[in-house]
Amino acid sequence: MLENGAAPTVPEPAGPASVEDPEVIEERRKHRVRGLIALLKDPNLNYRWNAAELLGPERDPEAVGPLIEALKDPYVDVQWLAAKSLGQIGDKRALEPLLEASASGDKWLRAGAAWGLGKLNDPRAVDRLLALLKDLKAKVRKEAAWALGAIGDTRAEPGLKEALNDPDAGVREAAQKALLAIGARPEEPTVPPGPA
Numbered sequence: 001m002l003e004n005g006a007a008p009t010v011p012e013p014a015g016p017a018s019v020e021d022p023e024v025i026e027e028r029r030k031h032r033v034r035g036l037i038a039l040l041k042d043p044n045l046n047y048r049w050n051a052a053e054l055l056g057p058e059r060d061p062e063a064v065g066p067l068i069e070a071l072k073d074p075y076v077d078v079q080w081l082a083a084k085s086l087g088q089i090g091d092k093r094a095l096e097p098l099l100e101a102s103a104s105g106d107k108w109l110r111a112g113a114a115w116g117l118g119k120l121n122d123p124r125a126v127d128r129l130l131a132l133l134k135d136l137k138a139k140v141r142k143e144a145a146w147a148l149g150a151i152g153d154t155r156a157e158p159g160l161k162e163a164l165n166d167p168d169a170g171v172r173e174a175a176q177k178a179l180l181a182i183g184a185r186p187e188e189p190t191v192p193p194g195p196a
Contacts, residue, residue, distance in 0.1 A: 110132065161184075
């Protein structure tokens with residue numbers, strides 16, 4: 001901030017190209033992606049997790065390898081955001097690493113991997129996601145239910161119907177929405193749910 005409270009102005013880059021020029025826009029995007037990829041290796045945790053989060057919306061295949069490496073970052077803050085970004089990019093190279101990450105001992109990485117698998121929309125993830133519907137952590141079960149609905153494979157129907165009896169209201173709601181997404185009619189829970 002300047003002394004008078006006004007925000008500093010950022011000068012526009014000089015050059016003959018128009019800001020709307022698609023080549024200039026793409027070159028700036030590629031430059032931004034390369035910068036974010038470099039930040040995945042930065043010693044500062046905040047830079048790494050921000051980079052892991054921001055690479056997903058860029059949807060650049062160049063980021064897939066570095067994000068797969070970031071699944072093994074020493075901090076789960078980076079790992080689970082890398083998992084989500086891999087799902088957003090949608091590159092099938094991420095399937096096996098996300099399946100592996102979904103077996104992590106950390107609930108945040110399991111949840112991020114489940115979400116990423118749902119975004120990949122690959123039916124090969126269904127069996128693993130069905131197993132995550134029985135995870136000890138409600139966050140993981142909820143993301144697994146959502147992911148199964150996103151994939152839309154009817155093999156998930158029995159597991160999702162069972163999840164309608166989950167003790168957590170968020171999991172029950174996600175299972176119901178997932179059943180509707182795959183074209184199944186959600187049944188009423190057979191056992192009254194316990195406290196959420």
